[in-house]
Amino acid sequence: MQKLIIGTRGSVLALWQANHIKDCLEAQYKDIEVEVKIVKTKGDKILDVPLAKIGGKGLFTKELEELLLKDEIDLAVHSLKDVPVEFVEGLGLAAITKREDVRDSFLSFKYASLEELPLGARVGTTSLRRTMQISALREDLETQSLRGNVQTRLKRLQEGDFDAIILAQAGVNRLGIHKEVPYIVPLDFMIPAMGQAALGVECKKGSKTESLLQFLNDSKAAFETTCERAFVRTLNGGCQVPIGVNATLENGILKVRSILGLPDGTEILRECLEVQVKTLADCKRIGVQMAQEFLRQGAEKILQKAQNWEFK
Structure with a gap:
């Protein structure tokens, strides 16, 4: 019998997410055994410092990605909002699951x-x-x-x-x-983080595991989060910066809300638009264009100020 090992953080929520994927895999493939392996990440170990101060990229994914590259785990289950917009060479998202409530x-x-x-x-x-x-x-x-x-x-x-x-x-x-x-x-007034409420399932690109995970992919979530991640990537941001973006796809229309500013709310950029889309490339283009408009309005300077922000 083939065996797949899922890597996950050890919190109750992370374990719920990993076991949800485990249940889906075992229901889909009767001849595959699935094991959950708990891994501590940097973000789990350092709890006395605000996340933005210990680095915003890969805090909850780096150790899991190292195990993927070593073939010590076959897939990693993340909250998509914690997944950096750039991947380690050889790794990528095999699936983005259907979203829960994004708020x-x-x-x-x-x-x-x-x-x-x-x-x-x-x-x-x-x-x-x-x-x-x-x-x-x-x-x-x-x-x-x-x-x-x-x-x-x-x-x-x-x-x-x-x-x-x-x-x-x-x-x-x-x-x-x-x-x-x-x-x-x-x-309802608060614009969520990119990828919020979806799970990202990561594995080695081109692997057999990648093909096994395809059934988990939700096309609506993929369209929405492709736009959101392109927006954040263009701004060179991450999950620990003051950027919110949420795309919603309904009947071929992508509605996107975005916000960026200083944590004290004194300098804020906002945007909202609705565009017809047909492909993932359309969604990516919209995210890039919205971010470019923010950059024209001074987003880079605002984000630089925000990097030095001190939590109380």
Whole structure:
């Protein structure tokens, strides 16, 4: 019997994602045994420093990619938003899965919404992107760095370290957190990170494993995230910079929202457009063009300022 080894981070959410792919593979191929192998990444080991300060690219993927190249694992399952836009030579995405809810979400034990938070309330998040959009809406709120897995973040929220925290709604749904926290509110105003709510399945290019994984690919998610990743690549950004972009494909029309700015919300660029698309190349072109317009408006200088941002 053939065996496939899935590499994954060890958090509860990462294990949910890896086991979801494991279940899909075992249902598709009755003659393949699938094993899940836990790997600690740099982003998992350094928890006392904001992510943006320890390097924004490959924090949660590098160690997994090294094992792929050594053939110690056959595939790696990532949150697509954590996957750098440039790959190590010889590796690539074999599949992008169907997306969960792409929105970010407000969570609190005491307050029913972001609007109901008192003046100066503490909001926990690791993300400069989220910090930027919260600050633009309510400059009085104090956003503070919140590292660790979902369970660690929920524990700190419950213990009163924060009045509210922001998580991806996809993770909330996948882990069934609705039973644990009384107030969970999806934030429609907030533009997500590139690739948010999709899983990226990475392996060696041209390998037998790559062909086995093709059935996992969702064409709608591929169209949307191709645009989003092209946008971020053109800006030379990553998952730890204050950039949000979300593409939605409906009936051949790609609607794209994007945002970029300083974490305190004082300098922000926004764009929204709708374009008919037929191919992945169309989606990539739209992402590039939107980013080029941001660059014409001074995006590079804003991102340089944001690199020196200090979380409280």
